[in-house]
Amino acid sequence: MKQNSRLLLIFIAIALLPAIVFLQMKIDPRRAQFQPGKKGVGAFIIRDVNNSPIAMPAQLMAGALVGFREVTAGLLWVRCDEFFDAGDYDAIVPLIRLITWLDPHQVDVYDTGAWHLAYNFIDSGQHADYRYIQPAIALLKEGVSNNQGVSDIETCLGFDIYNQKALDYKNAAYWLLRASKEKDSFFARDRLVAHAYEKNGEFDKAERQWLYCIASAQKVMDAHPNLANPYYIEASGHFEVSRRNLDEFRAHKIMYADLAKNRTDVGFEATCKRLSSHVFEISGKANLPDGSRINVELCNRDYKEPEMKSFSWNINRDATVLVDKGPLHGLFVEGGKFRHKYNLSRDIKQYPFKQDQYVLKLTFNPREAPEGTRVQTGWSGEGLTDKKYLDTSIPGLRRIQKVIYLQRKDLI
Amino acid sequence: MTTFVIAGNTLGEALRKKILWIFFIAAAAMIVLSVSFSQFSFRGEMTIIRSLGLGLLSIVGLLITLVLGINLISVEMERKTIYTILSKPVRRYEFLLGKFLGAMMTLLIQLLLMSTVFIFLVTWKSNWDWKGSIELLKGTVMIFFQLLMVGSVAMVFSVFTTPVVNFFTTSAIYIVGNLDLTDPMMHSKLALQKMFYTALHYAIPNFSNYNIQNKLIHPEVAITGEFNYYAINVAYAVLYSSVLLIIAVLAFEKRDM
Numbered sequence: 001m002k003q004n005s006r007l008l009l010i011f012i013a014i015a016l017l018p019a020i021v022f023l024q025m026k027i028d029p030r031r032a033q034f035q036p037g038k039k040g041v042g043a044f045i046i047r048d049v050n051n052s053p054i055a056m057p058a059q060l061m062a063g064a065l066v067g068f069r070e071v072t073a074g075l076l077w078v079r080c081d082e083f084f085d086a087g088d089y090d091a092i093v094p095l096i097r098l099i100t101w102l103d104p105h106q107v108d109v110y111d112t113g114a115w116h117l118a119y120n121f122i123d124s125g126q127h128a129d130y131r132y133i134q135p136a137i138a139l140l141k142e143g144v145s146n147n148q149g150v151s152d153i154e155t156c157l158g159f160d161i162y163n164q165k166a167l168d169y170k171n172a173a174y175w176l177l178r179a180s181k182e183k184d185s186f187f188a189r190d191r192l193v194a195h196a197y198e199k200n201g202e203f204d205k206a207e208r209q210w211l212y213c214i215a216s217a218q219k220v221m222d223a224h225p226n227l228a229n230p231y232y233i234e235a236s237g238h239f240e241v242s243r244r245n246l247d248e249f250r251a252h253k254i255m256y257a258d259l260a261k262n263r264t265d266v267g268f269e270a271t272c273k274r275l276s277s278h279v280f281e282i283s284g285k286a287n288l289p290d291g292s293r294i295n296v297e298l299c300n301r302d303y304k305e306p307e308m309k310s311f312s313w314n315i316n317r318d319a320t321v322l323v324d325k326g327p328l329h330g331l332f333v334e335g336g337k338f339r340h341k342y343n344l345s346r347d348i349k350q351y352p353f354k355q356d357q358y359v360l361k362l363t364f365n366p367r368e369a370p371e372g373t374r375v376q377t378g379w380s381g382e383g384l385t386d387k388k389y390l391d392t393s394i395p396g397l398r399r400i401q402k403v404i405y406l407q408r409k410d411l412i
Numbered sequence: 413m414t415t416f417v418i419a420g421n422t423l424g425e426a427l428r429k430k431i432l433w434i435f436f437i438a439a440a441a442m443i444v445l446s447v448s449f450s451q452f453s454f455r456g457e458m459t460i461i462r463s464l465g466l467g468l469l470s471i472v473g474l475l476i477t478l479v480l481g482i483n484l485i486s487v488e489m490e491r492k493t494i495y496t497i498l499s500k501p502v503r504r505y506e507f508l509l510g511k512f513l514g515a516m517m518t519l520l521i522q523l524l525l526m527s528t529v530f531i532f533l534v535t536w537k538s539n540w541d542w543k544g545s546i547e548l549l550k551g552t553v554m555i556f557f558q559l560l561m562v563g564s565v566a567m568v569f570s571v572f573t574t575p576v577v578n579f580f581t582t583s584a585i586y587i588v589g590n591l592d593l594t595d596p597m598m599h600s601k602l603a604l605q606k607m608f609y610t611a612l613h614y615a616i617p618n619f620s621n622y623n624i625q626n627k628l629i630h631p632e633v634a635i636t637g638e639f640n641y642y643a644i645n646v647a648y649a650v651l652y653s654s655v656l657l658i659i660a661v662l663a664f665e666k667r668d669m
Contacts, residue, residue: 023648070463105630
């Protein structure tokens with residue numbers, strides 16, 4: 001090769017280098033879309049619920065590194081199932097963290113992980129550890145950001161966590177509405193939105209949502225008039241349920257407004273009595289229909305639920321948070337009375353009682369009440385009053401709440 | 413013209429190599445067997461099949477590239493056939509480029525054959541949804557261009573190292589370029605460290621650019637500027653390989669034979 005040709009080749013090679021760097025600079029910001037969750041080897045340390053680092057089995061690590069990330073994630077998911085069958089929930093959640101790192105598009109894994117956090121860390125009396133609600137929410141929000149346009153995670157966040165567990169209907173309505181607007185959503189989710197609006201006291205929005213449900217069902221039925229068409233069958237079911245719910249909604253609206261003319265005095269009273277160390281009894285009376293539920297919240301006096309910007313196990317393990325509320329929990333009123341013994345002596349890890357001051361809140365919220373109770377109380381407490389414990393601090397809601405301040409010696 | 417004649421001969425010779433067909437048969441068998449692995453994933457049967465298939469294409473493609481790349485020059489020298497060829501009116505760079513082109517054509521054929529088996533299987537498992545399955549060809553294209561760069565690296569080393577050294581060196585570069593080892597260090601607070609790793613990031617071939625499996629495994633995920641990303645990556649592979657081939661040509665020209 002001639003000297004001139006050699007020089008020309010060297011010149012071309014050098015001239016191409018800036019072009020290569022330029023292309024790589026163009027590629028870098030776009031890569032995250034194709035390789036979500038990839039943060040480089042060693043940059044990501046998975047920790048268990050006790051904040052200790054956990055090691056990934058070598059064969060799975062090797063599998064993940066040579067391009068089988070999604071397969072590895074699938075195999076770890078199988079391992080989770082084994083732990084679930086064995087009731088070893090502590091082992092499941094770090095694995096879920098690992099799986100969502102390997103493959104952030106495994107939607108079921110986010111849903112199940114958050115469900116484990118919010119529902120399966122329980123005390124011996126089946127009360128969930130509410131300190132894990134915020135990590136569950138943070139995990140699902142991470143799932144939403146990694147899976148834009150997928151309604152499953154948004155529904156899980158709106159319904160399973162906010163609606164059923166945290167009883168935060170404002171956020172429930174927000175996330176369920178987001179889920180219902182995704183392309184992969186289906187009719188039933190539109191109805192969940194309307195129910196969440198009702199529970200949040202946004203009755204105008206609820207009525208509009210029911211009307212929207214009916215109109216959208218009608219549109220599909222008109223587009224597929226054949227009665228045997230699966231679209232028609234699904235839409236007609238949605239149409240019937242939505243119309244019935246709207247009729248009931250409107251009837252209730254009139255009925256509950258009338259309750260304000262003749263309010264029932266609940267005559268609420270409640271006490272908390274220490275029986276032995278970590279064992280206490282809450283009892284009281286309430287002029288409410290049988291089956292009405294009184295929510296119980298006992299926590300450190302200065303406890304504030306942390307808001308997590310990103311997922312972490314870093315909960316306040318010194319905090320004591322007992323929450324007994326939700327569709328299947330709370331104290332049941334029977335014959336105008338309620339009584340329940342709490343034995344927390346076997347659950348010191350969940351209820352460490354390390355502080356001196358505690359606050360116990362006993363609440364009756366008509367928005368969470370079953371239909372049989374609402375006939376007397378109304379949606380927003382239109383039909384109830386109480387000389388001592390009526391709480392109207394939330395606009396548009398009349399609820400009953402007694403707050404009891406306790407010392408450590410009252411419980412331990 | 414000479415380059416293409418050598419490329420054709422290299423292709424013919426490579427296709428007669430039993431080892432490459434053993435790779436192909438093993439990969440095809442494993443792709444088919446991935447169906448039995450799919451039971452491990454509830455609601456994610458296709459995730460496992462797609463993930464295993466793309467992973468196998470990538471790994472077997474890499475093995476084929478290494479086997480071809482490390483032997484291209486050394487075998488010719490061992491057999492002394494290179495002297496006969498170069499004594500004819502064939503320039504060294506024509507010989508080198510012809511060998512490389514032939515190897516890459518062999519790789520492309522093998523990848524396409526494996527992809528055919530893979531796509532057919534995915535189509536069958538997804539109730540003959542050809543449209544969804546054909547998308548997987550994007551993965552084949554990206555793997556090919558990734559391996560084009562690997563082949564170029566092997567070609568550079570084949571000029572002045574033995575096949576064994578070449579195998580380990582090329583494999584090491586593949587691993588380093590695939591693991592984004594520089595990424596965390598590029599965000600270091602130490603300016604010197606940051607500069608060094610940033611320079612390294614742009615200098616080493618970034619094979620991980622071509623790992624687009626996650627998008628193909630989860631086709632429901634919305635991606636913006638998808639075609640653009642592929643086009644830039646193709647350009648990157650072509651330019652990087654060109655630089656490596658220039659280095660190989662310059663080194664080969666200087667080599668005493």
